[in-house]
Amino acid sequence: MNTLVRSLVVAAMSFGLLTACSGKTGGSASSAEGDMDLGDPKAPVTLVEYASATCVHCARFDKTVFPSLKARYIDTGKVHYVFREFLTPPEQVAAASFVLARCAGKDKYFQVVEAVFRAQDEMFSTGDTRGPLVRIAKSMGMTDEKFQACTSDTAALDALNKRVQWAVDVDKITGTPTFIVNGKTIASGETTLETLAKAIDAAAVAAKK
Numbered sequence: 001m002n003t004l005v006r007s008l009v010v011a012a013m014s015f016g017l018l019t020a021c022s023g024k025t026g027g028s029a030s031s032a033e034g035d036m037d038l039g040d041p042k043a044p045v046t047l048v049e050y051a052s053a054t055c056v057h058c059a060r061f062d063k064t065v066f067p068s069l070k071a072r073y074i075d076t077g078k079v080h081y082v083f084r085e086f087l088t089p090p091e092q093v094a095a096a097s098f099v100l101a102r103c104a105g106k107d108k109y110f111q112v113v114e115a116v117f118r119a120q121d122e123m124f125s126t127g128d129t130r131g132p133l134v135r136i137a138k139s140m141g142m143t144d145e146k147f148q149a150c151t152s153d154t155a156a157l158d159a160l161n162k163r164v165q166w167a168v169d170v171d172k173i174t175g176t177p178t179f180i181v182n183g184k185t186i187a188s189g190e191t192t193l194e195t196l197a198k199a200i201d202a203a204a205v206a207a208k209k
Helices: 003-015 056-064 066-074 091-103 106-126 130-139 144-151 154-169 193-208
Strands: 036-038 045-051 079-085 178-181 184-188
Touching: 036 106, 045 056, 045 193, 056 066, 056 106, 066 079, 066 193, 079 154, 091 106, 091 130, 091 144, 091 154, 106 130, 130 144, 178 193, 184 193
Parallel strands: 045 079
Antiparallel strands: 036 079, 045 178, 178 184
16 A cells, blocks of 8 residues: 555544644546436546545635536536546645545535535634534534534545545546546646536547447
């Protein structure tokens, strides 16, 4: 197991025991175990986004670009959207957030991730990262005890480790957000709807040939 990624998982495990806690790449459209997705899996275009719950650029994309992207391409059946988890500093907070989202259930996964994105400013400005996550957990019907058990679940954290290692080994991901359209990395970092639309439209045309 990669030592760096293992250290991130160990840090994440400690998160559940604390009262407070103060990348251009190649790409693959192949499925990774544990992918979260939206839209029609049979759509002609697959858009993969690698993101971290603690990435401010990812949060900005989710708030300012993703709603229009979803309405234009995902909800209309033109794009199969795949969300893949990655860890950026503070890694233990990103890991706890993703494990929490999965504990909430697949139907609430994206709600939790979005809520964490919206809580970034509060967490980073106050230094209280646990409080907002507990609040988000409770809004999804979880108790303090379930939150504690969830964020210290070694099996869930090991599974997250495998997904992150897969991202590093297979898709050579080094930073977030990174966007892959039908197997080709088309953007990394701050990305506009126009950039994604151009790549998606071109991929849709190519898929018809």
